[in-house]
Every structure is written in structure tokens, then in C-alpha cells.
Amino acid sequence: MFNPTRDQARLFFLNTWKKYHQEQPLSEAESLALQWMTRHPEYFPTFDAEPEEVLAQDYSVEAGQSNPFLHLSMHLAVAEQVSIDQPPGIRQAYAKLCAKLNDEHLAAHQVFECLAEQIYQQQRNGVAFSSQAYIECVLRHSGV
Known part of the structure; x- marks a missing residue:
């Protein structure tokens, strides 16, 4: 089973966003991720940030922060569950x-x-x- 680290998961989304804006071909998984990413404009600033900043960020529920990567991972999990x-x-x-x-x-x-x-x-x-x-x-x- 695929079990990425926190940083690997974040980089997957960040690299997908970068490839999309550079009009590079996307894998099937990246295309699915992008479908959900584009439905969340509130996260665009995060996707556009420097990867080092994003990797260092600790999204805290206690501080009222939403974790865009957890949120998008949930979208992908549900999409996968439904598809199979x-x-x-x-x-x-x-x-x-x-x-x-x-x-x-x-x-x-x-x-x-x-x-x-x-x-x-x-x-x-x-x-x-x-x-x-x-x-x-x-x-x-x-x-x-």
C-alpha cells in the first residue's frame, strides 16, 4: 500500500500545481488531484508558495487553520473508495x-x-x- 510521508504528500500536490501551470503532462493521479485542487481557490496561495515554506508549515486546528493537504487527501481517498x-x-x-x-x-x-x-x-x-x-x-x- 502507498503510504507517503507528510512531505511527500505535500510535494505531490505542489508539483501537480506547478506542472499544471507549466502546461506539462499530468499523470492520472495528478489529474484527479488537480480536479479537486481547482475547486479550492482558498488554497491557491498555499500552492503558489515556496515549497520550503509549505513543508515547514504546521497547520493547527487549535489555531483555526485548515490543512489543505489533509483536505485534498481526503478528497482523493473518497474518490478512490467510490471508484472501486x-x-x-x-x-x-x-x-x-x-x-x-x-x-x-x-x-x-x-x-x-x-x-x-x-x-x-x-x-x-x-x-x-x-x-x-x-x-x-x-x-x-x-x-x-
């Missing part, structure tokens, strides 16, 4: 949520909440990730 329907049922649950909201971006953000909650419960309680609870959470958001 893993856990089983996520594709259908996400489709229902998209239909209800008529906005796949907003739907993805609501899926993040469910995914984050399951990860939190897993870590807090030392239990296995519950795919069932995750899917049920997404379905609750969709009104099912």
Missing part, C-alpha cells in the same frame, strides 16, 4: 448523497465527516474500522 466501491456500498451511498445535494463536492465533504468519525472511533476505542457504520453515516446524510 470499497468498502462495498460506498459508491451507491455517495451517489445517493450527490443526488440529494445536487453537488458532488459538498457530498464529498459530508463523506469526510463520516470517514473522520470512523477513524476517530477506531483510534479512540482501539477497534477495527467499521465499514458498516461508515456507510450508514453516509446514508443518513443522504436521508435514507
